[in-house]
Amino acid sequence: MQDDVNPKYLETLELDKILAQLAAHTSFSAGRELALALHPSANIEDVRLWQQETAEAKRLLSERPGLTIGGVHDVRPLLKNAQIGATLEPQALLDVLSTVLGGKAVRRVILPMAEQFPALADVAQRIEECPKLAAEIARCINDRGEVISSASPELARIRRQLAVAHDRLMNRLNKLIASPSSASLLQEAIVTQRGGRYVIPIKTEFKARVPGIVHDQSASGATLFVEPLAVVELGNQWRQLQLDEQHEIERILKELTVAVGEHAAEIQSTVEALAELDLAFAKAEYAYELKAVEPDLLDKPRRPAARKGRESAQVQFPEYLYLGHARHPLLPAETVVPIDVHLGGEFAILVVTGPNTGGKTVALKTLGLLAAMGQCGLQIPAAEGSKLRVFSGLYADIGDEQSIEQSLSTFSSHMTNIITILAEADESSLVLLDELGAGTDPVEGSALGRAILTELLERRIPAMVTTHYTELKLFAQATSGVENAAVEFDIRTLSPTYELTIGLPGRSNAFAIAERLGLPQSIISEAEKLISAEDREADRILARIRRSRKEIGRATHAAQSQLASARQREKEARRLLRAVERERSELLGEARQQLEALQEEWRRMQRKVERQEVTRQWLEQTGQRLQELEQAQKAARSALPESLISSAEAVLPAEELQVGDTVWVTSLNQMGQILALLDDEAEVQLGALRTRVSALDLEKRQPVASPGGRSEVHVQLSRRPIPRVEIDLRGWRAEDALPELDKYLDDAYLASLPYAHIIHGKGTGTLRRVVREALADHPLVASFRPGELDEGGEGVTVVQFVAQSSG
Numbered sequence: 001m002q003d004d005v006n007p008k009y010l011e012t013l014e015l016d017k018i019l020a021q022l023a024a025h026t027s028f029s030a031g032r033e034l035a036l037a038l039h040p041s042a043n044i045e046d047v048r049l050w051q052q053e054t055a056e057a058k059r060l061l062s063e064r065p066g067l068t069i070g071g072v073h074d075v076r077p078l079l080k081n082a083q084i085g086a087t088l089e090p091q092a093l094l095d096v097l098s099t100v101l102g103g104k105a106v107r108r109v110i111l112p113m114a115e116q117f118p119a120l121a122d123v124a125q126r127i128e129e130c131p132k133l134a135a136e137i138a139r140c141i142n143d144r145g146e147v148i149s150s151a152s153p154e155l156a157r158i159r160r161q162l163a164v165a166h167d168r169l170m171n172r173l174n175k176l177i178a179s180p181s182s183a184s185l186l187q188e189a190i191v192t193q194r195g196g197r198y199v200i201p202i203k204t205e206f207k208a209r210v211p212g213i214v215h216d217q218s219a220s221g222a223t224l225f226v227e228p229l230a231v232v233e234l235g236n237q238w239r240q241l242q243l244d245e246q247h248e249i250e251r252i253l254k255e256l257t258v259a260v261g262e263h264a265a266e267i268q269s270t271v272e273a274l275a276e277l278d279l280a281f282a283k284a285e286y287a288y289e290l291k292a293v294e295p296d297l298l299d300k301p302r303r304p305a306a307r308k309g310r311e312s313a314q315v316q317f318p319e320y321l322y323l324g325h326a327r328h329p330l331l332p333a334e335t336v337v338p339i340d341v342h343l344g345g346e347f348a349i350l351v352v353t354g355p356n357t358g359g360k361t362v363a364l365k366t367l368g369l370l371a372a373m374g375q376c377g378l379q380i381p382a383a384e385g386s387k388l389r390v391f392s393g394l395y396a397d398i399g400d401e402q403s404i405e406q407s408l409s410t411f412s413s414h415m416t417n418i419i420t421i422l423a424e425a426d427e428s429s430l431v432l433l434d435e436l437g438a439g440t441d442p443v444e445g446s447a448l449g450r451a452i453l454t455e456l457l458e459r460r461i462p463a464m465v466t467t468h469y470t471e472l473k474l475f476a477q478a479t480s481g482v483e484n485a486a487v488e489f490d491i492r493t494l495s496p497t498y499e500l501t502i503g504l505p506g507r508s509n510a511f512a513i514a515e516r517l518g519l520p521q522s523i524i525s526e527a528e529k530l531i532s533a534e535d536r537e538a539d540r541i542l543a544r545i546r547r548s549r550k551e552i553g554r555a556t557h558a559a560q561s562q563l564a565s566a567r568q569r570e571k572e573a574r575r576l577l578r579a580v581e582r583e584r585s586e587l588l589g590e591a592r593q594q595l596e597a598l599q600e601e602w603r604r605m606q607r608k609v610e611r612q613e614v615t616r617q618w619l620e621q622t623g624q625r626l627q628e629l630e631q632a633q634k635a636a637r638s639a640l641p642e643s644l645i646s647s648a649e650a651v652l653p654a655e656e657l658q659v660g661d662t663v664w665v666t667s668l669n670q671m672g673q674i675l676a677l678l679d680d681e682a683e684v685q686l687g688a689l690r691t692r693v694s695a696l697d698l699e700k701r702q703p704v705a706s707p708g709g710r711s712e713v714h715v716q717l718s719r720r721p722i723p724r725v726e727i728d729l730r731g732w733r734a735e736d737a738l739p740e741l742d743k744y745l746d747d748a749y750l751a752s753l754p755y756a757h758i759i760h761g762k763g764t765g766t767l768r769r770v771v772r773e774a775l776a777d778h779p780l781v782a783s784f785r786p787g788e789l790d791e792g793g794e795g796v797t798v799v800q801f802v803a804q805s806s807g
Contacts, residue, residue: 005040005372005394012396013368015040015376017330022378025285030074030271031278038279040375044390048297049119050377055294056117057277057284058379060110062763067109069278072102076271082261087254090145096260096267097137103127103270104134106277120280126273128266133259140252147249155248162241169234173198176228185209187223196242197235199225283378288764290329292379295370296387300428315481319344320430320462321371324383328366329373337498338382339363343462347483349453350464351476353505354487355513359498360466361398361434363487367464368396368432384733393429395421411439422455431456431463436472446471457481473505574746579779582802589669589803657682657700664699668754669803671701687752723747726757734770741774749780749801757787758797772797 010016023035041047061067073095082088088096107127114121140151149156170191176182177189177200187201194215201223202210212228227235260267286292298319325338341363343350352360370380374388397417399410418433425431436452437445446469453475456463467473476482484505488497511524657663661674665684668691672684683692727744729737741758748756758775760767775784780801787796 005042005375005391007039009368009394009396010040010372012398013365013372013394014330015369015372018369018373018378019376021329022282022286025282025289027069027278027281028072028074028274030076030275031069031282033074034275034279035282038376040372040394042375042390042392044297044299047375047377047390051294051297051374051379052119053123053276053280054283054287054377054379056120057280058287059763060113060117060120061281061284061288064109067106067281069102069106069274069281072099072271072274074271074275075099076268079260079264079267082257083264085261086257087250088257088260090141090147090253093137093141093253093256093260094143094145097134097141099271099274100128100130100134100267103274104129106274110277120277123273123276123280127270128263130263130266130270133263136259137256140256147252151252152248155245155252158241158245158248162238162245165234165238165241169198169231169238172231172234173200173228176200176230182210192225194225196239197227198231199227202226287379290327290379290381291333292329292381293384293386294379295374295382296385297374298387298389300389316346317344317348317460317462317481319387320348320389321367322385322387323367323370323380324386326366326370326380326382326386328362329369329381331362339366339498339500341367341464341485341500341502343464347481348460348462349457349476349482350485350502351453351472351482351505352464352466352485352487352500353468353473355489355496358487358489358496359500360487362498363500364396364398364432364434364464364466368394368398368430371430384731389428389430391428391430393425394432395425395429396432396434397421398432398434414439418452422452425459425461427460427462429461431461431465433463433465436465436467437469438467442469445469450475453479453482477505571742575779582779657695657698662701662703664701665693666697666699668693668752670752674698689752689754691754723751723753725753725755726759728759729767729771730759730761730763732767734767737767738770738774741771742778745778745780745799745801749804752804754801756799756801757791758784758799759792759795760797762793762795768794768797775799 019036019038022038023032026032026035041050075092075096078088078092078096104127107124107129110117110120110124140147142148147155149159173191177186177191183189185202185206187203191198191200193199197213197215199215200210201218202225204217204222204224207214207224207226210226210228212226212230213232214224214226216225217223218225298321320343322342322344324340326341327333327336327338337359341350352363354360370382371388371391372394373380375390375394380386380388397414399414414435421431421433433452437447437449439445440448449465449467449469449472453463453465453472457479465472473484476484483502485500485502486504488499488501511528515521515524657674657677659674659677663672663674663682663684664670665672665686668686670686672686674682675685675690676683677695678692680695681692682695682698683690684698723744725748727741729741732740737760745756758771760771762768772784775781775797782800782802784797784799786794787798791798
């Protein structure tokens with residue numbers, strides 16, 4: 001056994017292509033190098049840490065989508081140059097500066113959130129800010145890579161003198177070319193440069209008329225570029241100052257280089273930490289691209305004991321892996337067919353059969369590649385809840401050769417691989433074998449296949465193999481610890497479905513395909529006669545097994561469909577009931593308001609009569625109005641249930657509230673009992689719910705007498721457990737979260753909760769959008785809003801329920 005995964009098998013699984021796609025998401029060369037060099041670890045603690053870093057990076061990027069490792073460079077080669085005394089150029093120093101500043105920015109984002117992202121914070125802790133070095137480079141070099149005058153007093157002095165010398169030189173030259181006496185001597189009235197010296201273009205025939213130094217000649221020979229003697233001394237002064245400037249710049253760059261060398265260890269630590277963070281962010285972005293999830297890592301289990309049956313002991317194996325809706329990451333997402341596959345429990349070896357090009361090899365590679373990705377700290381393209389063991393070795397003998405005639409060399413190559421695998425693998429490994437026993441005589445090949453499977457089974461080495469041999473199908477069917485699986489083929493379209501079905505042996509479908517393609521029936525019949533009686537009987541047994549499994553599957557599917565339909569009908573009925581209750585509540589509320597308005601008008605008239613502010617005309621009008629009010633009051637009463645009328649009539653005159661009083665909470669439309677009085681608030685028991693409300697929101701009511709003559713507060717108690725005022729849906733898929741949300745809202749409403757907090761997290765925003773769309777149409781929801789900062793912000797939605805009737 002070896003403790004590391006052999007790169008040869010990883011190449012067979014095409015992990016290198018995955019790493020190339022991962023590297024495309026990195027931000028700088030050091031991160032890219034780490035991505036391309038990524039290798040599966042056989043240490044579960046390493047894998048756990050890598051997976052934690054990836055998961056934290058996904059959450060961090062969802063909360064801070066603008067966070068990048070941009071602007072940094074792999075300056076480690078520059079650090080080596082600085083340490084050996086080679087002066088760094090200004091651009092190289094700017095690369096060092098941008099790397100230090102980029103590391104500082106990332107560090108200051110991650111470290112304050114160390115409790116949320118502990119694994120990333122451990123990496124960010126290794127970033128050194130080097131503030132003095134950064135400040136010195138920024139002081140001396142501008143963004144264009146130029147050493148600025150303020151880098152040293154000497155450089156500032158030289159540049160001032162250089163500007164004066166340049167102005168003097170140019171003034172003298174401009175006067176020469178502007179002189180009328182020089183006009184006929186010049187080829188053109190301009191000042192130009194040759195060899196770093198300022199010159200004027202003189203016609204060749206007038207060379208003697210302009211004493212000076214010839215620095216160049218035109219291609220035609222008609223023009224000489226002459227530095228007049230009158231400006232040579234000024235040109236020398238200007239040139240000397242240029243040399244002084246260059247020497248001072250080199251001195252400044254040397255000092256900065258020495259400072260970089262002194263901080264080389266800190267800067268190298270920063271680059272390495274940034275590379276690790278860059279890799280973590282690349283893994284997160286790649287996971288988003290693949291719609292991948294974090295696999296659950298299975299600990300290395302103790303060997304389970306055999307489970308005794310009626311006839312023989314049933315061998316049990318530890319759980320090796322479970323992949324739900326697993327997709328091959330290198331195939332187009334819009335066309336790849338996901339598979340469900342598991343190893344462990346009642347079997348450790350899976351024998352996959354089916355037609356050529358049916359997806360057997362793809363299924364094999366999907367299993368191996370996702371296991372390798374998981375052990376590299378990458379999330380895998382599969383469903384939530386997928387599980388992986390950390391295998392000490394991944395072994396794959398997978399050949400893409402699909403020709404009819406396979407040479408002896410091909411068989412020898414496969415057998416050499418298998419011999420190596422059997423010598424190195426153990427029960428902590430995963431073995432993948434494609435076309436086991438192929439490439440030689442079928443009888444001998446199938447016998448070798450059975451013997452190899454027996455060896456793997458006896459050594460409890462988990463494996464997945466593909467084959468065409470019927471004998472291996474029967475072996476899997478008859479042997480405890482080995483299970484059949486099939487890739488399906490559509491005879492009507494002559495195309496594979498790529499679906500993997502565990503528990504069913506596959507069929508090659510050779511005769512059916514030949515018939516569909518038009519081979520004469522007589523030839524097919526003759527071929528069927530040539531199959532041995534044993535093979536025909538084996539095919540019949542396997543066909544009966546397939547039919548039985550499919551009938552069970554159909555029955556199960558039908559039962560599940562009926563259950564789902566029944567649940568849907570129940571859900572629809574509950575929705576209609578809620579709508580009816582909501583409408584009824586609204587009607588009762590309107591009727592109650594109308595009745596209260598009529599009663600108030602009646603009382604107002606009574607008070608006016610008592611004050612004797614009446615006239616004959618008013619009495620006649622009042623009598624007519626009282627008759628109208630009486631009729632309206634009878635109509636309003638008829639629309640209200642008796643409980644609501646008695647409740648409304650039980651309102652007592654306004655007086656001071658006391659502990660134990662029965663009260664009506666107007667904002668919640670609920671009867672309750674005062675438990676405590678707190679200044680201008682009161683603590684009220686509402687059924688099973690205790691809440692605090694404003695005293696102005698309470699109306700004292702007369703307790704309703706019970707049949708036994710005792711005065712009781714009538715409270716509707718819930719028959720189910722009282723739900724919390726919040727539900728946490730983070731980590732749920734939308735299709736699973738909505739039924740849970742619907743059930744919670746029902747329970748919360750029936751428990752008379754006045755509000756609820758729906759925790760969906762921020763993430764990509766998909767779950768938040770789905771939740772709020774559902775709330776917008778929900779009959780029990782009066783309104784909803786995003787949470788305040790102290791409530792969770794956009795990660796929480798606060799729901800207010802519709803008011804309930806007090807009757």
